[in-house]
Amino acid sequence: MVNVIVVAGAGVSGLTSALLLSRSKANKVTVVAKHMPGDYDIEYASPWAGANVLPMASEENSRWERRTWPELKRLTEEVPEAGIHFQKARVYRRIKDAEAPGYHLSDYLFSTDPWYKSVLPDFRELRKDEVIPGHDSGCEFTSVCINTVVYLSWLVGQCLKNGVVFKRAVLTDIRDAKSLSHTGQPANIIINATALGSLKLGGVEDTTMTPARAQIVLVRNEYHPMIATSGTDDSATEITYIMQRAAGGGTILGGTYDIGNWESAPDPNIALRIMKRAVEAAPGLTAGKGIEGLSVIRHGVGLRPWRKDGVRIEEEVLDGSTSIVHNYGHAGWGYQGSYGCAERVVELVNEIRKRKGEDLSGEGK
Numbered sequence: 001m002v003n004v005i006v007v008a009g010a011g012v013s014g015l016t017s018a019l020l021l022s023r024s025k026a027n028k029v030t031v032v033a034k035h036m037p038g039d040y041d042i043e044y045a046s047p048w049a050g051a052n053v054l055p056m057a058s059e060e061n062s063r064w065e066r067r068t069w070p071e072l073k074r075l076t077e078e079v080p081e082a083g084i085h086f087q088k089a090r091v092y093r094r095i096k097d098a099e100a101p102g103y104h105l106s107d108y109l110f111s112t113d114p115w116y117k118s119v120l121p122d123f124r125e126l127r128k129d130e131v132i133p134g135h136d137s138g139c140e141f142t143s144v145c146i147n148t149v150v151y152l153s154w155l156v157g158q159c160l161k162n163g164v165v166f167k168r169a170v171l172t173d174i175r176d177a178k179s180l181s182h183t184g185q186p187a188n189i190i191i192n193a194t195a196l197g198s199l200k201l202g203g204v205e206d207t208t209m210t211p212a213r214a215q216i217v218l219v220r221n222e223y224h225p226m227i228a229t230s231g232t233d234d235s236a237t238e239i240t241y242i243m244q245r246a247a248g249g250g251t252i253l254g255g256t257y258d259i260g261n262w263e264s265a266p267d268p269n270i271a272l273r274i275m276k277r278a279v280e281a282a283p284g285l286t287a288g289k290g291i292e293g294l295s296v297i298r299h300g301v302g303l304r305p306w307r308k309d310g311v312r313i314e315e316e317v318l319d320g321s322t323s324i325v326h327n328y329g330h331a332g333w334g335y336q337g338s339y340g341c342a343e344r345v346v347e348l349v350n351e352i353r354k355r356k357g358e359d360l361s362g363e364g365k
């Protein structure tokens with residue numbers, strides 16, 4: 001039996017779903033998307049990401065991140081062309097951020113007893129003299145940083161190798177995907193990985209989707225380790241992080257986490273504050289020369305696909321016949337949860353296949 005599958009969306013969520021689905025010969029997979037790797041657009045979050053692994057979920061929702069780490073680690077160790085390298089991460093906490101009313105920013109990352117300490121290697125609390133000024137405590141662990149340009153293209157290459165076909169298309173309704181399979185047959189399963197596009201896409205129109213605006217500065221300066229702080233005094237929507245991408249991808253200085261803000265143009269005042277906070281937290285970034293020592297590649301804005309109730313990964317049957325498997329709403333953790341979520345997409349697709357009487361016993365897990 002052949003399953004005709006169309007994946008809508010070519011960000012990290014759509015590509016990882018397509019890759020894992022294409023490992024079964026019975027799945028004929030087409031990816032259709034408005035934007036593809038190589039594009040930079042405000043409607044396309046994936047290229048803008050850092051991207052590193054700083055766990056953000058609560059322990060009960062940690063499945064996606066837990067399941068992704070082993071694969072990112074394996075790629076880092078064994079597949080250099082994927083464009084991922086190991087970096088130490090240092091997370092600095094302020095008590096006042098944990099106590100702030102309505103504090104919501106990656107709360108679990110800054111926990112003093114985080115679940116991820118048994119998952120990410122080399123976890124340790126920092127000594128007082130290792131904590132940067134203005135912070136109360138911190139921890140360190142081994143993480144990775146992904147060069148998104150290299151990695152997204154690598155995912156496309158892996159999909160092509162498995163026979164996936166890529167097409168550009170702008171969908172006005174998720175049902176449009178049904179007629180877009182390269183096989184010429186109607187799709188019996190559609191994977192919806194359109195992220196923020198799901199807000200307006202007909203047949204989905206998920207009004208709980210909104211952006212968490214991320215303004216960043218990409219610089220040529222190199223810096224280890226990666227840094228993230230629990231808050232800033234500049235604004236409740238401003239955060240501080242530094243991460244050096246693998247393979248010459250530059251260093252990302254962030255940033256903002258501004259829910260509901262659609263502004264696509266970088267704000268010069270915010271940019272100045274991002275650079276100032278970065279060199280304060282890491283004077284070695286510019287060898288003590290202040291922000292004048294930064295060599296800027298570009299200022300950028302990406303919109304994280306934020307969803308009020310968290311990620312949506314479930315099956316929906318539209319019009320009584322077409323199975324949609326949703327995989328959208330990953331906010332600021334789309335890379336670090338990508339394999340866990342795509343694995344769930346495969347499980348849901350396999351449940352549909354079994355319902356249709358397919359025997360999957362030969363496919364392994």
Ligand code: FAD
Binds near residue numbers: 008052301
């Ligand atoms: P997207 O990348 O937005 O892809 C959506 C796809 O759907 C695109 O191909 C688009 O063209 C297509 N599409 C949408 N609507 C339609 C339509 N109507 N018709 C056809 N196609 C459509 N995550 C991490 O894990 N670690 C990090 O360190 C990290 N850092 C980040 C830093 C920044 C500055 C930003 C902006 C994000 C960061 N993130 C990070 C979050 C991460 O980038 C996102 O969670 C992830 O990229 C979401 O991927 P996606 O595939 O779901 O969405």
